[in-house]
Amino acid sequence: MGKKLVIANWKMNLDYYQARELSKMISKNNFKNDLVVAPSNLYLKAVLKICENNPQIMVSSQNVSEYDNGAYTGEVSAKMLKSLGVSYCIIGHSERRLYFGEESKVLTTKINQCLKNNIVPIFCVGEQENDRDKNEHFKVVKNQILTVLDKINVTSIKKVIVAYEPVWAIGTGKTATPYQAQEMHSYIRNLIIEKYGSEISETIKIVYGGSCNKNNAKDLFKQKDIDGGLVGGASLIFDDFIEIVRIGELF
Numbered sequence: 001m002g003k004k005l006v007i008a009n010w011k012m013n014l015d016y017y018q019a020r021e022l023s024k025m026i027s028k029n030n031f032k033n034d035l036v037v038a039p040s041n042l043y044l045k046a047v048l049k050i051c052e053n054n055p056q057i058m059v060s061s062q063n064v065s066e067y068d069n070g071a072y073t074g075e076v077s078a079k080m081l082k083s084l085g086v087s088y089c090i091i092g093h094s095e096r097r098l099y100f101g102e103e104s105k106v107l108t109t110k111i112n113q114c115l116k117n118n119i120v121p122i123f124c125v126g127e128q129e130n131d132r133d134k135n136e137h138f139k140v141v142k143n144q145i146l147t148v149l150d151k152i153n154v155t156s157i158k159k160v161i162v163a164y165e166p167v168w169a170i171g172t173g174k175t176a177t178p179y180q181a182q183e184m185h186s187y188i189r190n191l192i193i194e195k196y197g198s199e200i201s202e203t204i205k206i207v208y209g210g211s212c213n214k215n216n217a218k219d220l221f222k223q224k225d226i227d228g229g230l231v232g233g234a235s236l237i238f239d240d241f242i243e244i245v246r247i248g249e250l251f
């Protein structure tokens with residue numbers, strides 16, 4: 001079991017002053033493990049500056065353009081993110097899949113953009129509630145993972161973080177049980193073993209997301225194949241977020 005990684009996804013929340021305040025409060029703490037904070041792109045520079053003296057805090061974007069550079073109004077490239085000092089990027093969050101129609105082809109390109117620019121992609125996968133009702137959750141996740149990983153250079157695969165986020169658990173207060181989460185994480189780990197062998201599979205972090213909070217984090221993080229959490233709502237509340245990070249440090 002490696003160190004647990006906790007990732008805060010602030011989504012499209014907080015104004016500039018609130019984002020600065022929350023970053024300052026987080027950055028004043030000493031941490032044993034790395035943690036990742038993903039603010040809006042607008043605040044990346046400010047958050048990077050505030051956290052620059054805390055070596056455990058990494059800063060992530062919530063999205064990236066699939067293109068290198070050029071006439072793509074409104075887009076932000078991986079190269080631009082890297083030039084600011086951004087070292088992680090969330091790719092394929094279910095909200096991007098659902099509201100912006102992002103599918104495997106574009107997600108693969110985005111992951112490759114990150115890898116090319118030395119940014120760690122946090123690749124999100126997860127089934128809808130009706131997939132689970134039909135007992136098709138493993139099939140759905142397998143398809144999401146393999147269609148993308150198949151097109152990534154094998155030497156880069158171990159840099160990818162996988163976030164298993166069952167869509168029915170995101171922002172709903174309905175968490176996957178530790179059993180359900182572990183079952184899927186171990187399934188994902190085995191898919192990676194089959195394709196790339198156990199050495200790569202052990203290096204890849206698989207984090208859980210979906211209503212992860214200070215009350216359920218311990219039971220989730222205890223599971224063998226859960227390497228940490230991707231936290232949305234609870235990451236906006238300073239005390240709750242720090243408590244989840246501290247729980248991660250227990251392992």
Ligand code: PEP
Pocket residue numbers: 009093165169170171172173209210211212230231232233234
């Ligand atoms: C997320 O957005 O990745 C997430 C897991 O959100 P929440 O923790 O609010 O369910």
